[in-house]
Every structure is written in C-alpha cells, then in structure tokens.
Amino acid sequence: xxxxxxxxxxxxxxxxxxxxxxxxxxxxxxxxxxxxxxxxxxxxxxxxxxxxxxxxxxxxxxxxxxxxxxxxxxxxxxxxxxxxxxxxxxxxxxxxxxxxxxxxxxxxxxxxxxxxxxxxxxxxxxxxxxxxxxxxxxxxxxxxxxxxxxxxxxxxxxxxxxxxxxxxxxxxxxxxxxxxxxxxxxxxxxxxxxxxxxxxxxxxxxxxxxxxxxxxxxxxxxxxxxxxxxxxxxxxxxxxxxxxxxxxxxxxxxxxxxxxxxxxxxxxxxxxxxxxxxxxxxxxxxxxxxxxxxxxxxxxxxxxxxxxxxxxxxxxxxxxxxxxxxxxxxxxxxxxxxxxxxxxxxxxxxxxxxxxxxxxxxxxxxxxxxxxxxxxxxxxxxxxxxxxxxxxxxxxxxxxxxxxxxxxxxxxxxxxxxxxxxxxxxxxxxxxxxxxxxxxxxxxxxxxxxxxxxxxxxxxxxxxxxxxxxxxxxxxxxxxxxxxxxxxxxxxxxxxxxxxxxxxxxxxxxxxxxxxxxxxxxxxxxxxxxxxxxxxxxxxxxxxxxxxxxxxxxxxxxxxxxxxxxxxxxxxxxxxxxxxxxxxxxxxxxxxxxxxxxxxxxxxxxxxxxxxxxxxxxxxxxxxxxxxxxxxxxxxxxxxxxxxxxxxxxxxxxxxxxxxxxxxxxxxxxxxxxxxxxxxxxxxxxxxxxxxxxxxxxxxxxxxxxxxxxxxxxxxxxxxxxxxxxxx
Amino acid sequence: xxxxxxxxxxxxxxxxxxxxxxxxxxxxxxxxxxxxxxxxxxxxxxxxxxxxxxxxxxxxxxxxxxxxxxxxxxxxxxxxxxxxxxxxxxxxxxxxxxxxxxxxxxxxxxxxxxxxxxxxxxxxxxxxxx
Numbered sequence: 001x002x003x004x005x006x007x008x009x010x011x012x013x014x015x016x017x018x019x020x021x022x023x024x025x026x027x028x029x030x031x032x033x034x035x036x037x038x039x040x041x042x043x044x045x046x047x048x049x050x051x052x053x054x055x056x057x058x059x060x061x062x063x064x065x066x067x068x069x070x071x072x073x074x075x076x077x078x079x080x081x082x083x084x085x086x087x088x089x090x091x092x093x094x095x096x097x098x099x100x101x102x103x104x105x106x107x108x109x110x111x112x113x114x115x116x117x118x119x120x121x122x123x124x125x126x127x128x129x130x131x132x133x134x135x136x137x138x139x140x141x142x143x144x145x146x147x148x149x150x151x152x153x154x155x156x157x158x159x160x161x162x163x164x165x166x167x168x169x170x171x172x173x174x175x176x177x178x179x180x181x182x183x184x185x186x187x188x189x190x191x192x193x194x195x196x197x198x199x200x201x202x203x204x205x206x207x208x209x210x211x212x213x214x215x216x217x218x219x220x221x222x223x224x225x226x227x228x229x230x231x232x233x234x235x236x237x238x239x240x241x242x243x244x245x246x247x248x249x250x251x252x253x254x255x256x257x258x259x260x261x262x263x264x265x266x267x268x269x270x271x272x273x274x275x276x277x278x279x280x281x282x283x284x285x286x287x288x289x290x291x292x293x294x295x296x297x298x299x300x301x302x303x304x305x306x307x308x309x310x311x312x313x314x315x316x317x318x319x320x321x322x323x324x325x326x327x328x329x330x331x332x333x334x335x336x337x338x339x340x341x342x343x344x345x346x347x348x349x350x351x352x353x354x355x356x357x358x359x360x361x362x363x364x365x366x367x368x369x370x371x372x373x374x375x376x377x378x379x380x381x382x383x384x385x386x387x388x389x390x391x392x393x394x395x396x397x398x399x400x401x402x403x404x405x406x407x408x409x410x411x412x413x414x415x416x417x418x419x420x421x422x423x424x425x426x427x428x429x430x431x432x433x434x435x436x437x438x439x440x441x442x443x444x445x446x447x448x449x450x451x452x453x454x455x456x457x458x459x460x461x462x463x464x465x466x467x468x469x470x471x472x473x474x475x476x477x478x479x480x481x482x483x484x485x486x487x488x489x490x491x492x493x494x495x496x497x498x499x500x501x502x503x504x505x506x507x508x509x510x511x512x513x514x515x516x517x518x519x520x521x522x523x524x525x526x527x528x529x530x531x532x533x534x535x536x537x538x539x540x541x542x543x544x545x546x547x548x549x550x551x552x553x554x555x556x557x558x559x560x561x562x563x564x565x566x567x568x569x570x571x572x573x574x575x576x577x578x579x580x581x582x583x584x585x586x587x588x589x590x591x592x593x594x595x596x597x598x599x600x601x602x603x604x605x606x607x608x609x610x611x612x613x614x615x616x617x618x619x620x621x622x623x624x625x626x627x628x629x630x631x632x633x634x635x636x637x638x639x640x641x642x643x644x645x646x647x648x649x650x651x652x653x654x655x656x657x658x659x660x661x662x663x664x665x666x667x668x669x670x671x672x673x674x675x676x677x678x679x680x681x682x683x684x685x686x687x688x689x690x691x692x693x694x695x696x697x698x699x700x701x702x703x704x705x706x707x708x709x710x711x712x713x714x715x716x717x718x719x720x721x722x723x724x725x726x727x728x
Numbered sequence: 729x730x731x732x733x734x735x736x737x738x739x740x741x742x743x744x745x746x747x748x749x750x751x752x753x754x755x756x757x758x759x760x761x762x763x764x765x766x767x768x769x770x771x772x773x774x775x776x777x778x779x780x781x782x783x784x785x786x787x788x789x790x791x792x793x794x795x796x797x798x799x800x801x802x803x804x805x806x807x808x809x810x811x812x813x814x815x816x817x818x819x820x821x822x823x824x825x826x827x828x829x830x831x832x833x834x835x836x837x838x839x840x841x842x843x844x845x846x847x848x849x850x851x852x853x854x855x856x857x858x
Contacts, residue, residue: 003832003833003836003837004836004855006837007836007837007840008840008855012854012855013854013855014854014855025772025776026764029776029780030776030779030780035832035836035855036855037839037843037854037855038854038855039854040854052854053854056854061812061813061814063854064814066843067839067843069835069836069839071831071832071835072779075780085779085781086781087781087827087828088828088831089778089779089825089826089827089828090824090825090826090829090830090831090832090835091771091772091775091779091823091825092771092823092824092825092835092839093770093771093772093821093822093823094740094821094822094823095819095820095821095822096733096736096737096793096819096820096821096822097814097816097819097820098814099736099822100733100736101814103730103731103736103846104730104731105730107813108813108814109813109814109816110813112733113732113733114733134811139810139811140810142809142810142811142813143809143810146809146810146816146817146818147809147810147817149816149817149818150797150817150818153757153795153818154757154758154767154797154818157756157757157758157795158756158758159757159758165766166758166766166767169766169767169797169799172799172806173799173806173817176806176807180810205734206734206737206793207754207795315782357760357761380761381761382761382762382763383761383762383776383777383780383782384761384777384782384783385777385782499756501756505786
C-alpha cells in the first residue's frame with residue numbers, strides 16, 4: 001500500500017478485502033497478500049459518472065484486472081492456520097490476451113491478432129463471416145478460435161484425448177468445438193485439424209513444440225473429430241427412435257444419450273425444442289449428480305499436514321549409485337487417506353528409492369528403524385519431493401534408518417528401461433525419424449512403449465526391430481551416463497528431446513553407443529546392454545489415431561515367453577506321426593476337416609430327403625385336410641423345421657406334427673398351412689400347449705407354426721395321436 | 729500501429745531480463761508429478777518447490793510466459809467460454825518471480841514502470857490492495 005502511494009494518486013487506490021486480495025494456491029500451501037492492477041477502459045463520460053474505484057472486482061467487462069502481484073510470506077496448514085515462511089517471495093501473473101486487447105485497443109480478446117488469424121481461417125473454410133456479436137454463429141467462431149489452442153498445445157505436450165483424467169478434459173473441449181461448428185456453422189466434416197497450421201505458424205518462435213509436431217497433432221485431432229461426428233450421427237438417429245409420451249422426454253433417456261452414447265445435452269435440448277418436446281431437466285440433473293457423486297467418492301483423498309522431524313535436511317536421490325543406504329534420516333511425514341485406507345508418506349534426507357517417473361515405476365523395499373522393519377509400498381515424486389509410501393509409522397521416527405531397495409525388482413526394471421531406449425532407437429532406424437515417444441511404461445515384468453506412427457507395423461518390421469535390439473544387447477554396449485549437463489550441450493550432442501517434459505537447466509543424458517541411442521532420461525539403467533539378455537516383442541497395436549503401442553519383455557520373462565511357445569509347439573507336434581513340419585501338418589488337418597464336413601453335410605441332406613419322402617408317403621387325408629404325424633430320428637430341429645415347410649408347400653393344405661428327441665428332451669413341432677389357419681380357425685401356438693401335455697412340456701408359437709419341449713420321452717406317441725381329436 | 733501480440737510478449741520478457749531476471753521456458757501445459765493438479769493453471773506452478781523451500785533456483789529472479797489451461801472455477805466454466813469475449817480455456821500468463829530476493833517495493837515500482845512504458849489504450853489504472 002505504502003509502495004503504491006509513492007507512485008499514484010490515492011483516488012486510484014482501492015482498499016481491498018481478504019476475499020479478493022489474499023491469494024492462496026489451494027486449500028494448503030504458500031500464500032500471501034496481493035496487489036491487483038486494474039484497467040478502466042470506459043469512456044470519460046462513464047468514468048465521470050461512476051468512479052472506477054467502485055467497479056473494481058465487480059465483474060464489469062470494461063474494468064478489468066490486468067496484473068496480480070502476490071507477496072508470498074505464509075504457508076497455509078491443513079488446520080487453517082498460517083505459518084511464516086523462511087523466505088519471502090514475489091509471484092506475479094498477467095494474462096497476455098487481456099493485455100494485448102488493452103494495448104491494441106480492442107473491445108474483445110478475439111479481435112486481437114492472437115485470434116484473428118484463426119477466425120479468418122474459419123471464415124475461409126465455412127464460407128461464413130464473423131460479425132463480432134452474440135449470435136450462435138459468432139459464439140461458434142469464438143469457441144473454435146479458443147478451443148483449438150487448448151487442444152493443439154495439450155496434444156503437442158503429450159496428452160492424447162482419452163476417457164479419463166486430463167485426456168478426458170481435452171476430449172470434452174474438442175467435442176464442444178465440434179458441436180458448435182456442427183450445429184451453428186453447418187459444417188459436417190472435420191474442421192478443427194485444418195486450423196492447426198495457422199496456429200503453429202503463429203506460435204513458431206514462442207512455443208515451437210507445435211510446429212515441430214504439426215502433422216501428428218493434425219492427425220490426432222482429425223481422427224477424434226471423425227469419431228465424434230459419427231457419434232453425433234448415431235445419436236441423432238437414436239433420438240429419432242426414442243419413444244416420447246405427450247411430448248415429454250424422460251430425464252433418464254437424456255442421461256443415457258449423454259452418458260452411454262456421448263451425445264451432448266445441449267444438442268438434445270436443441271433437437272427437443274425443434275420437435276416441441278419438453279425435457280425432464282430435473283430427472284436429468286438428478287441422474288447426472290448421482291453419477292458425479294459416485295465418481296467423487298472414488299477419487300476422494302485427504303492429506304494431513306507435514307509433521308517436521310528435522311528442519312535442516314534436504315531430500316536427495318542417491319539411487320543411481322546405491323541400492324541401500326545407511327544412516328538415513330526421516331525429514332518429515334504426513335498421513336494420507338485414500339479410498340478409506342490409511343497410509344503414511346515419508347520424506348528422507350537421502351534415499352536409494354527411485355520415485356516413479358519417465359515411465360519407470362517407483363521402487364519398493366524396506367526401511368529398517370533400529371529393529372523395526374517397515375515396507376515401502378511405492379515411491380513417488382510430488383513436484384520435486386521424493387515421497388515414500390508406507391502403511392505405518394515407526395515407533396521411533398528420530399532414529400537413523402537403513403534403507404534398502406528391492407534389488408531383484410529394480411534390476412529387472414533397469415533391464416526393461418535400457419531395452420526401451422534400444423527399442424526407441426531401433427524403431428527410428430526401421431520406421432523413420434517421424435517416430436517419437438508418446439508414452440512409456442517400464443515395469444519389472446514387461447515394458448510398454450507408445451510411438452507416433454501411422455500404419456500397423458508389418459511382421460517384417462517387427463522382426464527387423466527385434467533383431468537390431470538383440471544385436472545391440474549382444475554387443476554389451478557400456479552405459480555412458482552424463483549427469484548435470486546443460487540442456488544445450490545435450491541437444492548439441494544430438495540427444496532425443498521429448499516434448500511435454502519439464503527439463504531443468506541441467507539434464508542427465510543416457511547413451512548406449514554414441515551413434516545409436518542418446519536420450520535425456522532420469523531413470524535407472526543397466527551398466528552394459530548385455531545384462532538385458534534377450535528382448536522379445538509381445539504385441540503391436542493401435543491405441544489412438546496415429547499412435548502405436550508396443551509391448552515387450554526382456555531377460556527371463558522373454559526366455560519364459562519363448563520357452564512356453566516352444567513347448568506348445570513340441571506338444572502340438574507330438575499329435576502327428578509324419579515329420580513334414582507343424583505348419584504343413586496343421587494345414588493338412590484343416591483341409592481334411594473341411595472335406596469331411598462337406599461329406600457329412602451331403603449325407604445329412606440325403607438322409608433328410610429320404611425322411612421327407614417317407615413322411616410324404618405316410619400322409620393321410622382326414623376331414624379334407626392332409627395330416628402327417630410321425631416320429632423322426634437323427635435330424636436336428638432346424639432341419640425338421642425346413643422339412644416341414646417344404647412338405648407343406650409341396651402337398652398343399654397340410655397339418656404336420658413331428659415328434660423328435662433333441663438334447664435328451666422330447667420335442668414336438670406343429671406346422672399348419674396358412675389356408676387351413678384361415679378356413680378352420682386353427683392356431684398352432686394354442687394347439688401345441690394341449691398337445692404337449694403327455695410330454696409335460698411347454699411351448700408356443702404363431703398360428704401356422706409352433707413347437708414345444710418336455711422331459712417325458714415316453715409321452716411322444718400319445719402326443720402325436722392326440723392331434724386328430726383336435727381337428728375340425 | 730500498435731504493437732503485435734508477439735512484440736508485447738517480447739517486451740515483457742526483455743523488460744525483466746534487463747532487471748536481471750532469467751528468461752525460462754514455459755512448463756508443459758499438462759502437469760506430471762502433482763496429484764492435486766491436472767493442468768498448469770498459473771505461471772508459478774513450475775516454481776512451487778522454490779516457494780516451499782524444497783529447492784533453490786540457480787537465479788532467484790525469473791520471468792516467462794506460461795501456457796495455462798483452466799476449465800473449471802468461477803469464470804472458467806467450459807460452457808461459458810466463447811459466450812463472452814474475454815474468457816478462455818488456454819491462455820498465456822506472463823509472470824516475474826522473486827525467490828527470496830526482492831519484495832514489495834521493487835515488484836510494484838517495476839510493474840508500474842513497465843505499464844507506463846507501453847502505449848496502452850486505457851485512461852486509468854487502479855490498484856486494489858490488501
């Protein structure tokens with residue numbers, strides 16, 4: 001406050017309040033008072049009428065906050081109290097889009113050169129023009145110009161659209177944009193991906209990650225658009241089929257369209273209003289909030305305050321060189337409740353435990369306090385703090401600890417991590433340099449690696465990649481590790497850079513053969529590639545547009561995989577006497593099977609024909625109608641049905657009742673010509689119920705065809721003879 | 729002709745560079761290693777550990793433009809974006825930081841100096857303090 005008085009007239013200073021002028025990062029964490037700078041963009045007349053002071057933080061569109069200076073001096077604890085931080089900091093933030101609007105003297109952020117390029121591209125594509133107003137069409141222009149930025153940069157930073165977490169947020173944003181151009185710009189084809197080029201060029205020198213991955217980002221967006229446009233199409237059809245009573249659309253139906261079919265609620269509203277339906281909004285809201293409640297309960301997580309054990313210690317990772325450490329001290333700990341289970345998070349002054357990161361899972365192992373052994377269940381990083389997850393707190397947290405990583409698991413993980421680097425390099429040499437990492441999981445038992453690549457890998461390519469990796473393993477290339485080198489140096493050395501990674505100034509570079517694999521990586525690796533032993537690809541498939549996933553394993557897991565395969569082959573071979581190769585044996589067997597099948601079908605047909613003739617011969621005329629009642633053997637119900645239809649067609653006004661046994665059950669099947677149904681008012685479905693009494697069966701059907709089944713096989717002759725009594 | 733957005737961004741970075749701030753890159757818009765946050769929502773996110781005292785930066789004065797994403801909260805409901813003319817999903821946040829270095833006096837006089845040096849269309853600047 002005093003600082004401002006030196007600079008500006010007191011009329012322009014507003015005494016704020018705690019709500020607006022005390023900044024907090026979250027429920028807990030660093031916080032402090034802040035000083036906001038607002039601009040008053042109104043005309044002189046307006047300012048004369050109401051002083052700007054009265055409109056600050058009142059949501060006036062022309063009196064806006066431009067810059068916030070936060071003076072961080074406290075830490076908010078979980079119980080709500082404030083503690084003074086050891087040092088004081090300044091944190092400021094100024095929204096560029098608003099600032100540019102003010103400087104360029106525009107009424108709207110969308111009229112600045114941050115957005116006009118995209119807006120004119122949308123105009124060019126849709127043949128419509130932006131009118132700077134509030135019509136649905138103008139809103140659609142702004143929605144597209146805004147959303148394409150969020151979508152493009154998030155994908156460029158490595159987040160693909162998906163069904164959970166951050167990926168789902170991107171999918172929602174993208175779908176909202178599609179809805180707007182679909183409904184209000186009358187554009188029914190993928191549009192967004194065509195805006196990426198304009199955006200990439202605009203940000204070429206600010207955020208180059210977009211232009212460097214342009215075709216990948218375009219591809220991902222286009223495929224997402226395509227699949228959502230398909231969803232919209234099928235949702236529209238679904239809405240056409242929906243049963244609406246008295247023009248009232250049930251909330252549950254709306255929710256189902258939204259939840260199961262991904263059909264957006266506002267589109268449902270739009271269509272409903274076009275058809276003059278009312279929507280059960282309350283019912284929809286209820287279904288929606290029930291679902292939200294379910295997912296909230298799933299993800300609930302409570303953390304307590306850190307309990308400081310030692311103040312002066314730092315948390316240092318020494319796990320590249322040590323799998324166990326003596327004289328480790330607990331720095332702080334806190335309680336964590338997740339899904340009703342209690343855990344403890346521990347921070348140590350130094351640790352051999354690798355925290356999950358770069359795809360590699362966190363280490364597990366033991367912490368030994370005096371004579372008390374505590375299991376480390378997982379190790380994670382929160383910001384840059386290494387957190388050990390344990391299920392109970394030791395009796396004496398002040399004592400020194402022996403920390404020991406589960407060595408077997410770690411070694412297996414290292415093999416898979418180094419194998420991932422070899423795989424990455426091999427993929428680039430076989431498929432091309434467009435291949436970049438899109439995801440990675442390194443576990444002890446297997447590895448998963450996602451890459452940008454547009455076709456399915458051929459068997460030949462997979463074989464080629466496996467061959468290169470295994471050759472490199474046999475060369476036993478020693479690990480070259482450069483810690484703490486400047487990013488620039490690594491880049492100049494030709495290291496593969498990943499987009500969407502937060503690099504410090506200093507990085508760690510992992511090299512296996514200067515001319516083969518060089519990556520920035522914080523993970524754990526073998527000392528020489530020979531340790532990997534054997535590498536085997538288990539599967540290759542698509543996980544998203546333009547992204548392929550490879551799963552592989554190494555060492556004894558690869559050995560087991562190969563051995564299981566070989567054993568299966570041996571077992572299969574033992575079925576065959578001749579030694580002409582398993583493939584030939586199996587294909588011969590398939591051929592023979594096919595031949596036999598055809599043979600059987602032929603015989604069955606002949607058998608059926610013979611039975612048909614016998615049945616035809618057994619026909620008798622009873623009260624002007626042809627009646628057949630007979631038992632049939634060795635035919636299935638489908639064939640008997642076909643036979644009955646054929647006979648009925650050939651003979652004319654017939655009633656056919658066949659008895660047969662199928663799957664150990666007594667069955668009867670009744671077929672009546674349509675003419676007889678009409679002239680004599682027969683109904684096979686009703687008649688069969690009575691006929692089935694002797695077999696204690698149940699059944700039913702239509703007027704001209706019905707069937708029934710029951711457990712009493714001996715009742716079949718009685719069932720057949722009882723027909724005549726029912727005929728008129 | 730007023731400044732372009734690219735020029736304005738550059739001006740901000742260079743102004744603080746001239747006050748011995750180090751220009752750093754934007755962190756990725758997608759957050760890793762933080763269970764409380766899905767997307768970067770403010771410039772300070774990537775410096776959280778500096779404020780908490782878990783780590784020390786090489787240079788105590790920093791400046792950058794940060795890619796941010798907000799899709800929930802008072803003014804950031806996704807369904808509202810585009811309806812008005814000034815809320816966004818993704819935006820850039822310009823920011824300068826002191827990590828245990830300068831405090832109120834310098835921060836306020838520099839922000840005043842910078843705003844005064846650029847030709848802005850507004851007539852009045854107001855300050856809201858606590």
